Amino acid sequence: MTTEPALLSLTEVAQAIAQKRFSSREVTLACLGRVAQWQPRLNAFMAIETDEALAAADAADAALAKGNVSGALHGVPLAHKDMYYEAGKIVTCGSHIRRDFVATTTSTALQRLKDAGTIRLGSLQMAEFAYGPTGHNTHYGPVHNPWGLDRVTGGSSSGSGAAVAARLTFAALGSDTGGSIRMPAHFCGVTGLKTTVGRVSRAGAMPLSQSLDTVGPLARTALDCALLLGLMAGTDPDDPTAVGGPLPDYMAATRESIKGLKIGVPTAFYVDDLDPEVARALDETMTVLKRDGAEIVQVELPDQRQLTAACQLVLAVEAAAFHKRWMIERPQDYGPQVLMRLQNGLAIPGVSYLEAMRWRGAALAAYLAAVAGVDAVIAPVAPVAAPTIAESDVGNSPDAEAVIQRLTRFTRPINYLGLPALAIPSGFTKSGLPVGMQLIGRSFDEAMLLRIGAAFQRATDFHARVPKSA
């Protein structure tokens, strides 16, 4: 195990602090040191709160010395996507409009992590109002990919992907409405969990689409994601859409073998028009899973293009409805691409929107029937590795939406179906860019995905590679 605390995983550092092998101050200083080193090149942080973080670390150390432990993440410093409200803190949502917005409440997901003992390093960059899959941001500049500074991170959780990859934070909350956790996980080489709609409370998280929004973590390992999900999941009086009932032991799931599991690989759509290096990573990932005892079988899925279309109809309308007041009062304060995409929602009739919503249950039932014989499905997150910042800077050009749809074509069907998906680092291109695969599960079966992801990470080291800072 490394002696550099910032390079430990979340579960490792939590244990190291609890066992007093590192103090919270030492760990926090190590993270802040890496932030100082990387931030000028990555632009991953929206705010860095050095003094407050160190004061909180000292308080955590003092509490631990007295035998008072807050929870499983006592004294662990984290930073999150700047859309999770924390009372008294500015939450920009990556926008100019909310540049000075001070939250008066704290989001449930964030509060549950604070209750577990985490301390705040600052906040992380993101696409404006979480409405962009590349990592560009007109107001605050693009976030740069630590594996290639001329490359995008993916979005909308751009800062989360970059900061976790560069080991500036042990994990970070993201959000996934159309791929916003999985895209940066894929482009930046980290593990990202898109949760089932309803698995984690969205109270106090900036909304984009009430039907599609999900809260989830980006972290270094599936085990770390399991720890975070276990802390955040479950019912919440502040969010009636959060589902109750007993929660699985996600950490225990990561220790289970995958021998005998059946993993489906789609016969079409997700395997069409792949960059050869992504196709190779998919093949090699399946080889590893087979070697670990899983059986790979082909699955024929319903037409995924229809799901993508339905997702676009729902997202466009709901986002426009959330933003209508500012679209009237402050259109000049949006970035051109975000305003353009919000305007798309104006052109979709109410009947079309409701047809897309009415079909959702039937579409989910058809998908579940198609995958009834397997435990999970594996597919690429995107057809290509990270494009350059320059080539993906399409702004509000006439073909911008087409570019966005091409990049996110493998993530949007899953959002429409509300299913969980775990993005795992699965290889590197010859030029050194990460490639990720997504494991797609049944509703509320995150445990299965974490089990498979953890087994894959025991057999590979893609998740453990760290980008060079020089």
Next chain:
Amino acid sequence: MTKPSPKEIKAMADVAGLPVSADVAARIANSIGPAFEGFAAVAGTLPLDLEPASFLLVQAAKVSK
């Protein structure tokens, strides 16, 4: 289901209280056209007794391999 034309989009945006120029209407038509085309096979085919909450019922059903 056919995709709306720029002229129809301009009228819809006016009704929504957010007027757009002809250029913006044309750009919107270009952006959302594929979504309408992709959903065309489903639109207008759904049975009466199907409401959005059916998603929650399917999601909550215990389905195992």
